[in-house]
Structures are given as structure tokens and as C-alpha cells.
Amino acid sequence: MTGEPLRCHPTIIVEDTLHIIVVMALFLFIFGRLDMSLVAALGVGALALTLLFSYRRWKRTLIRFSEKEVVIERDTLFKFKKVLPYSKIAAVNISQGLLNRIFGTSKLMININSGHNAILPEASLTFKRELAERLRGEMSRHLYDQSLPAEEEMRSIVSFSTKDVVVHSLFSVPTSQTLLGGVFLANSIVEMYNSVTTEMGAGGTALPSLFMFFLIQMVPSITQLFRYYNFKVHRQGEFIHLQHGLIRTYKTSFRISKINAVRVKSTLASRLLHRSCIEAEVVGIASGDSEGSSRPVICLLKDDETIKKVLGELVPEFVYERTPGKQPVGAWSVLRIRTLIASVLLVLAMAYPSAVLFRENASQEGLLNLAAYLLPLLTALAILAAVYAARVSYRVREIDLGEELFTFVNGILDRETVVMSYDKVQMVRVTKGPIARRFGVSRGTVHLLSSTGSKSISSGLFSEEQLDRIGDTVMERMASGKYDHRLNGI
Numbered sequence: 001m002t003g004e005p006l007r008c009h010p011t012i013i014v015e016d017t018l019h020i021i022v023v024m025a026l027f028l029f030i031f032g033r034l035d036m037s038l039v040a041a042l043g044v045g046a047l048a049l050t051l052l053f054s055y056r057r058w059k060r061t062l063i064r065f066s067e068k069e070v071v072i073e074r075d076t077l078f079k080f081k082k083v084l085p086y087s088k089i090a091a092v093n094i095s096q097g098l099l100n101r102i103f104g105t106s107k108l109m110i111n112i113n114s115g116h117n118a119i120l121p122e123a124s125l126t127f128k129r130e131l132a133e134r135l136r137g138e139m140s141r142h143l144y145d146q147s148l149p150a151e152e153e154m155r156s157i158v159s160f161s162t163k164d165v166v167v168h169s170l171f172s173v174p175t176s177q178t179l180l181g182g183v184f185l186a187n188s189i190v191e192m193y194n195s196v197t198t199e200m201g202a203g204g205t206a207l208p209s210l211f212m213f214f215l216i217q218m219v220p221s222i223t224q225l226f227r228y229y230n231f232k233v234h235r236q237g238e239f240i241h242l243q244h245g246l247i248r249t250y251k252t253s254f255r256i257s258k259i260n261a262v263r264v265k266s267t268l269a270s271r272l273l274h275r276s277c278i279e280a281e282v283v284g285i286a287s288g289d290s291e292g293s294s295r296p297v298i299c300l301l302k303d304d305e306t307i308k309k310v311l312g313e314l315v316p317e318f319v320y321e322r323t324p325g326k327q328p329v330g331a332w333s334v335l336r337i338r339t340l341i342a343s344v345l346l347v348l349a350m351a352y353p354s355a356v357l358f359r360e361n362a363s364q365e366g367l368l369n370l371a372a373y374l375l376p377l378l379t380a381l382a383i384l385a386a387v388y389a390a391r392v393s394y395r396v397r398e399i400d401l402g403e404e405l406f407t408f409v410n411g412i413l414d415r416e417t418v419v420m421s422y423d424k425v426q427m428v429r430v431t432k433g434p435i436a437r438r439f440g441v442s443r444g445t446v447h448l449l450s451s452t453g454s455k456s457i458s459s460g461l462f463s464e465e466q467l468d469r470i471g472d473t474v475m476e477r478m479a480s481g482k483y484d485h486r487l488n489g490i
Contacts, residue, residue, distance in 0.1 A: 009105045016050055060075045062074075067142070069083055070089075070123070071084075072123060082122075084122060089110055089139070090254070091111045091253060093109045095109060095250050096245075100126070104128060104129055105126050108126075108127060110122050110123040155234060157310060167301055171275070172224065172277060174414055175267050175413035176413065178217060178267075181212075181216040182213075185210070187206075188210040191209065227244065228245075229244065230244060230245065231300055238257070239254065239256070240256065259282055260283060260449060261448060262279070262280055263416050263417065263419075264311075265277055265279060266415050267413070279295045299314070322407055335461075337435050354376050357372055389412050393412055396412065401466065405420065408460075424448050425446060428474070430443070430445075442463070443459060444467035
């Protein structure tokens, strides 16, 4: 690498302009009754100022890639200088959206070792595709002491067909989201049936309900279909290389040492197909858009045997012989009491509106008569759901404390098995309320090193001694010299 200054590709000016156009379109949609001449004048003025500001920022922003660091300097209204030493860089990713494809450019995204910057990259630089790929390769040799595999050499550990991508897109949507979408779909069907039988045209809420179903259920599925198309995951030494995307392509590489935890996840629908997917909690690879995440999917929904194979070949550092322990009997007592209290409060809250609805509709005929019993019925269903959730929560939640790793198993409708390393634990919080204290159980909350924002991983209800063992093991490893934060790449 040389220290010769570079500028981003001028298409970033176009990107800024498009953002203003989108904002103006929303403004027109919300305030459509305003004088159009005034709106046009404001729009032209905003576009002109955006173009002028964007051009000046592009012209006066220089990037230098040296042998030890990346330096970004900007001299506009305020002088700005950002120095990113390679020792602090966690990953260098490539993203190429639709606009980038049109102009033959790519975004070079630089992420640092920080939980504060885990959502957004520290720097997002737009260059010609060839230049961005070359810079990423050169930086990778500094960061990883090895070259990135060529695209034709990117052989995925497991083959992911288009069918696998479609199945993942349809069945990885959270169950709660699917159920809500199903409610809107059912309502639209009922409305359309009523409109046909009564010959009154389209039902009043049929189209809005159908739109909400599409927004809640179908949009996420379609988004994931485009996101994970051509999914490939490859391990090379101590590094995992990941790429996927149809309209927007995304490439990233990260060290195994950057992984804080590995999650095996399944929704209710995917469990019916005996399929799960794998996510990794990784420091410093988020792209700041929908394509990147600090918890990237490293294996799409696959059968149990394939998941076991991927774990063994891709992240064997997070595989060990587990002997999970169930929650004690005291946990079931706590869950029952909490469910009882919640049920009583719900009944008290719904008593008056149920009485009013019954008084107004009990004397009516047909469907209006059924409306009198709607709130009591919904209340009863909510209580049954709460009882079921408590029972499943007690049966499903597990804990396992190994020598190097430990595991939490959580979930009611959607399930996840989270495997963590003691060396990645930043803090363990053990809490218990008055009811839990009475039955001798507590809940553990684990905060990992450089976790995104305030995210944490919670356990079920277990004995305080079990949960304290996590923190005790961390301290023992530090005291014995087995744990050294300098070796974790944090």
C-alpha cells in the first residue's frame, strides 16, 4: 500500500441527492395540500444545497491507506481527521447495492473493535469495484496475515441451493410475527367473505388487513430471499469468509476469536421441518444496513445432521459434550405464581369492558350477540396461552456449565441454544425477586465482551450456586493465567 491520497467515487453525491428526493417525496405525501409552487421552490433549494454540500465534502475528503493505518481527512466548514490503526480494525467488508451495481462501485466498510460501533461501521467508503476489492485484499493481508480467497475459490462448507434459501426465507420469520400476520390474513378473508355474501362490495378492512399481512409476513420473507441468495460460507485457517446477496451483495471475513457466542435457532415452523439455522455473535462486522449484522447467519435452515456437521467443521471451538440441566422444581412454582398473578390482573382489567359489551349486545341477534362474549373469550384464551407458555418455558429452558464453554437453552415458540466462552464474559448479573427468593431460584444475565448496545443473554430460573459458577469460573481462569483478554482480539 502507498500513502497516496484517494477520494471516494463521485457517485456518493448522487446517493446524497437521492436521499433528499426520498425525503421530499415523503413530505409531499404527508403535506400534499400545500401550495405546489412553494413546495417546488423548497425542493429545488434543498437539492441545490445538497448538491453543493455533497460536492464540497467529496472534493475535500481524502483517504490514505498506509502500511500501518487508514487516515480519513476532511476540510470543509470544520476540519476532521480520523485515524484507524490496523491493530484496532476488526473487519473490512464489501457491500454492493443496486446503485453501486449501476455505477460499477462497491462500499468498503471498516469496522473497529468496539461494541459502541457494532451497529454502524466506523468508515464507509465508496470506490470502483476493482479498487475496493484490491484495497480490501491488501488490508486483509495486514489484518489477517493472509490473502482472501478468490470468489471462484470460495467453496462453501455446505451447498445451499435456491430451495434452501426459499425455505429459510419462509420459515425463519419469528413465530410471533407469523401469528400476527395470520390474524390480519384471517380478518381479510372474513371481510371479503362478508362482502360477497352481503353483496356490498369490498369489505371495509379487507384491503388494509391484507396489506398488513403482506407487510408483516411476506416483506421479511422476500427481503431474506434477496439477502441470502447465493449464500456461501467458507473457513480458511482461523478465519470465516461469508458472502451472499442478489440485488445487494455482501462480503465479510472475521477471525474465530471475534466470535463471542454461537446460536442454534429454530422457529416453530422450522421445527416442524426439523430444521435449524446458526448465528454467530461477532464483534465488528456490522454494515449499518439490512445486509450486515453483528449476528450474521453462518448457516441457513438445515436438518439436524447438517447443522451438526457445520458446527464441527466451521466453529469446532464452540462444540463440546453437553450434559444440560433442567430447571429445578422451584422454577415451576415461580412460573405458576407469576401466571396466576397475571391472570387475576387480566380478569380484573377486562371485567368492566366485558360487562359493558355484554349489556350492549346480549339482546342482539346473529353475530352481534356473539360480540357480547368476545372479551371473556379472548381473556380465557390469553390465560390459557399464559399457562401454556409457563409450562413450555419450564420444560425447555436448560443450562450446561462446561470447563471451557457454557450453554443456555431458551425459548417458548422459537428456540435457541446459545454456546458461550467464559473468556468472552464481561459481566454476570444474578437477580431474584421476592417470589424467586422464596423458592431458591435466580435468573442469570450474561454480558459479553463488546456486545452490541445493551444486548445480553438471559438464562432460565436456576439455583444461585449454578449461576455464580459462571462468574467464579471467569475469575479462576484469569487468576490461573488461562484467560488473557489480549489474546481474544478485543
